[in-house]
Amino acid sequence: MNAPGGSKLNLLIALTIAAAIILVAVRIVPVYVQNYQFEEAMRTRAKFASVERKSPEAVRTELLKEARELGLPEPPKLRLTVVPAPGGVRISSQYTVPVDLIFFQQNLNFSYRTETSTAY
Numbered sequence: 001m002n003a004p005g006g007s008k009l010n011l012l013i014a015l016t017i018a019a020a021i022i023l024v025a026v027r028i029v030p031v032y033v034q035n036y037q038f039e040e041a042m043r044t045r046a047k048f049a050s051v052e053r054k055s056p057e058a059v060r061t062e063l064l065k066e067a068r069e070l071g072l073p074e075p076p077k078l079r080l081t082v083v084p085a086p087g088g089v090r091i092s093s094q095y096t097v098p099v100d101l102i103f104f105q106q107n108l109n110f111s112y113r114t115e116t117s118t119a120y
Contacts, residue, residue, distance in 0.1 A: 024101060031097050031108055034070045039112045041066045042091045046114045050088040057082070059089055073097065088116020 045059045054062075060082040067078055072095060079094045092113040099106045 027099050027101055028106075028108070031099060034072060035097075035110045035112075038063075038067060038070055038072060038093070039114075042093065042112060043114050046089055046091050046116050046118075050116055056084055056089050059091070063091070063093075085115045086117065090115040 041063060045054075045063060048054075049056075049059050060080060063080055063082070064075070064078075067080070068074070072078055077095055080092075082089050082091050084090075090113070092111075094109075094111045097108045097110070099108055
């Protein structure tokens, strides 16, 4: 036989765990979505850099604008490099996004590299 109030305690624990999972999902998933969108922008810019005959600086400017629109960190926290490469450009980025999870702050580190020859 269960102790009086035992099922209420189990329900409270289950609701607390569910709330924690929802909080983490709501705070972290959008950050990963933004990162994926930025990586896709990098792949697209690398893929078409030689066809559109854009300079590395023009590609970098476009990517910085994209990063701003996505709410990513501004330089120098966003380390974005665009350099000439055979047949196009080589793009790399590194940045950290702090995520406030109420009881602690989690830093998510992102790093990505692509170039025209591998973007296809």
